Amino acid sequence: MTSPTDRIRPAVLVPRRVADLVARFDLTTAVPGPDAAAEVTAVASDNRAVAAGDLFVALPGARAHGAAFAADAVSRGAHAVLTDPAGADRLRDLTVPVLVTDDPRTLLGPVAAWVHGAPAERLTTFGITGTNGKTTTTYQLDHLLRSLGRRGGLVGTVETRSGDRVLPSRLTTPEASDLQAVLAAMCEDGVDSLSMEVSSHAIAMHRVDGVVYDVAGFTNLSQDHLDFHGDLPTYFAAKAELFTPARARRGVVVVDDAWGERMAAAATVSVETVRTTAPAPDSPAADWTVSEVVPHGTGSAFTLTRTDGLSLRTSTSLPGHFNVANAALAVVMVLASGVDPQDVVAALEAGDGLSARVPGRMEVVGPGGDGHPRVVVDFAHNTDALELALAALRPTTTGRLAVVFGATGDRDPGKRPAMGAAAVAGADVVVITDDDPHDEDAAAVRAAVRAGAEAARESAAAAGRTVTVTEVAPRGEAVRRAVLEAAGTDTVLVAGRGHETFQEVRGVDLELDDRVEARAALHARAERTPTA
Incomplete structure (x- = not known):
C-alpha cells in the first residue's frame, strides 16, 4: 500500500511569501501573526506528509479537526498553518503564522495552485467523470495523446504517471494539495498533456478546485456511491458540476441513455455529444455517432462520424460495446481540444487504434x-x-x-x-x-x-x-x-x-x-x- 509520504513533489520549489498569500486570498491572521520573512514552498493537508517549508492546511474533519495535528506538522517543518476559526482557537501557542479563513477546504486547491505557479495552466488537461469507464477512457486518452507525440501524464484509480514516472494511487482523484504538487512535477518532467479521472467524491470534496479542464468528458451514470451522495439526483449533480465554467472550458458527453442526455442539457459550457446506440424516438440528434461496429479478437472496430460528414474508422482492443463508447469518447475529447482530425487519424493508425491495456479492466x-x-x-x-x-x-x-x-x-x-x-x-x-x-x-x-x-x-x-x-x-x-x-x-x-x-x-x-x-x-x- 502507498503511504502519505509517497506523494510526488516537484524537485524545484519556488518560495512564496506568506504575506502575499494573506493578501491574495483575503485571509486573516491569528497569534503570532505573519512574519514578514516567512515563506512557504508547498502545501499539505496531511501532517504525515509535511516537509520543510510546507503550508499545513488544518481542515475540519468528521472525526477530528486537523488543528489537532498542527503541532506535529510544525515539528516536521511546516512554516505556516491555514485553518478555520475553530482551528485557530486551538493554535494560540504555535510559533509559526496561523492563517484563518471560514472554509479552508474550498481554498486548499486554489492556494496549492498559486503556491506551485498554476501548473494546470501549463498543460492541456482532460478530465473524465462517470460511474463506469473513467479508468479505461483515461488510459485510451493517454494512449492516443502519446501516439500524437505528446508527453502524457495520467492521474487515476490505478496509478499516477508523470511522464515515465509511476506511483500507485491511493485515491481515484488525489487531495487538492497533492494534485497540484503532482501537476507541478509533471511540468518539470516535460509533460504537456494530462488525462485524469475525476470522481464525484473529488468534485464534492473540492479536490479538483484550482483546475479548469480544457476538455471534460462524461461516460455514463448508474447507481453507485449512494452511501456518500444519498440519491441519484445528488450524485448526478456532483458530476454535472464538472461541466460548468468554473471547472471546464468545454465538454464531451456520451448520450446513450437519459442520464447522458440530461448531462448534455445541464452543461453550461459548450458540449459535443456522442451516441453509440440507437436513439430513442424523442432523443435529440448527437454531434457524433458510432456505426459499423465489428468485433474482432478481444475488441471491436468501429466508425465514428460527425454531423458535418467527417468520418474515421478505428478500433479498441477491449471487449464489449461499453468499451467502444469509452474509446469513442477518448477520440472526440482529443478532437475537441483542437487537434487536427487528420493528425488524429494518423495517430490512430500509428498506434494501432485505441490499443491501451488497462490493468484490471477486462x-x-x-x-x-x-x-x-x-x-x-x-x-x-x-x-x-x-x-x-x-x-x-x-x-x-x-x-x-x-x-x-x-x-x-x-x-x-x-x-x-x-x-x-x-x-x-x-x-x-x-x-x-x-x-x-x-x-x-x-x-x-x-x-x-x-x-x-x-x-x-x-x-x-x-x-x-x-x-x-x-x-x-x-x-x-x-x-x-x-x-x-x-x-x-x-x-x-x-x-x-x-x-x-x-x-x-x-x-x-x-x-x-x-x-x-x-x-x-x-x-x-x-x-x-x-x-x-
Missing part, C-alpha cells in the same frame, strides 16, 4: 484453450458494470459463463441484491464471495447479495433456465474453486476488484490480487491435468 489472465477456461479480471463493482461485463463476454463464450464477485461492506447496501440478480441474469455459474468487507460483517454482506441471486435464480428456473448459485469464502478460495471446476470451453469472470492488490477487513489490509489468485488456480489446474 484483463485476460488466462486466454483459454488446451482444456483450460478463459479467465478475465474486471473492476465491475456495481450492478450496471457487472451486467455490461457479462454481456461483453457472453458472445465469445462457447461453454458456461461463470462469475466470482461480492459487494463492498460499508457502502451502498441497496445495490447488493441487485448485483446478485444481475449475476444470475448474465451468468450460468454464480459464485458469491467477499469484496472489501471493511468494518461490516462479511457474511451479512454475502447474504444480502445471495438473497437477490436466489430470487433471480428461482425466476430463471421457472423460465426453464438453470443457474448454479454458491457462496464461497474467503475470496481466494472462491477464485480457485471457480477456475478448477470450470470446463475448458467456459469463461470465468472475476469481478469487483480489478487492479486492487489489498483487501480491507476490519481495518487490516490483507494481500489479495485477483489476477495472482486466478493465475495460481490455472497453474494448479495445469499441474493436475495429465499430459499426452
Whole structure:
C-alpha cells in the first residue's frame, strides 16, 4: 500500500511569501501573526506528509479537526498553518503564522495552485467523470495523446504517471494539495498533456478546485456511491458540476441513455455529444455517432462520424460495446481540444487504434484453450458494470459463463441484491464471495447479495433456465474453486476488484490480487491435468 509520504513533489520549489498569500486570498491572521520573512514552498493537508517549508492546511474533519495535528506538522517543518476559526482557537501557542479563513477546504486547491505557479495552466488537461469507464477512457486518452507525440501524464484509480514516472494511487482523484504538487512535477518532467479521472467524491470534496479542464468528458451514470451522495439526483449533480465554467472550458458527453442526455442539457459550457446506440424516438440528434461496429479478437472496430460528414474508422482492443463508447469518447475529447482530425487519424493508425491495456479492466489472465477456461479480471463493482461485463463476454463464450464477485461492506447496501440478480441474469455459474468487507460483517454482506441471486435464480428456473448459485469464502478460495471446476470451453469472470492488490477487513489490509489468485488456480489446474 502507498503511504502519505509517497506523494510526488516537484524537485524545484519556488518560495512564496506568506504575506502575499494573506493578501491574495483575503485571509486573516491569528497569534503570532505573519512574519514578514516567512515563506512557504508547498502545501499539505496531511501532517504525515509535511516537509520543510510546507503550508499545513488544518481542515475540519468528521472525526477530528486537523488543528489537532498542527503541532506535529510544525515539528516536521511546516512554516505556516491555514485553518478555520475553530482551528485557530486551538493554535494560540504555535510559533509559526496561523492563517484563518471560514472554509479552508474550498481554498486548499486554489492556494496549492498559486503556491506551485498554476501548473494546470501549463498543460492541456482532460478530465473524465462517470460511474463506469473513467479508468479505461483515461488510459485510451493517454494512449492516443502519446501516439500524437505528446508527453502524457495520467492521474487515476490505478496509478499516477508523470511522464515515465509511476506511483500507485491511493485515491481515484488525489487531495487538492497533492494534485497540484503532482501537476507541478509533471511540468518539470516535460509533460504537456494530462488525462485524469475525476470522481464525484473529488468534485464534492473540492479536490479538483484550482483546475479548469480544457476538455471534460462524461461516460455514463448508474447507481453507485449512494452511501456518500444519498440519491441519484445528488450524485448526478456532483458530476454535472464538472461541466460548468468554473471547472471546464468545454465538454464531451456520451448520450446513450437519459442520464447522458440530461448531462448534455445541464452543461453550461459548450458540449459535443456522442451516441453509440440507437436513439430513442424523442432523443435529440448527437454531434457524433458510432456505426459499423465489428468485433474482432478481444475488441471491436468501429466508425465514428460527425454531423458535418467527417468520418474515421478505428478500433479498441477491449471487449464489449461499453468499451467502444469509452474509446469513442477518448477520440472526440482529443478532437475537441483542437487537434487536427487528420493528425488524429494518423495517430490512430500509428498506434494501432485505441490499443491501451488497462490493468484490471477486462484483463485476460488466462486466454483459454488446451482444456483450460478463459479467465478475465474486471473492476465491475456495481450492478450496471457487472451486467455490461457479462454481456461483453457472453458472445465469445462457447461453454458456461461463470462469475466470482461480492459487494463492498460499508457502502451502498441497496445495490447488493441487485448485483446478485444481475449475476444470475448474465451468468450460468454464480459464485458469491467477499469484496472489501471493511468494518461490516462479511457474511451479512454475502447474504444480502445471495438473497437477490436466489430470487433471480428461482425466476430463471421457472423460465426453464438453470443457474448454479454458491457462496464461497474467503475470496481466494472462491477464485480457485471457480477456475478448477470450470470446463475448458467456459469463461470465468472475476469481478469487483480489478487492479486492487489489498483487501480491507476490519481495518487490516490483507494481500489479495485477483489476477495472482486466478493465475495460481490455472497453474494448479495445469499441474493436475495429465499430459499426452
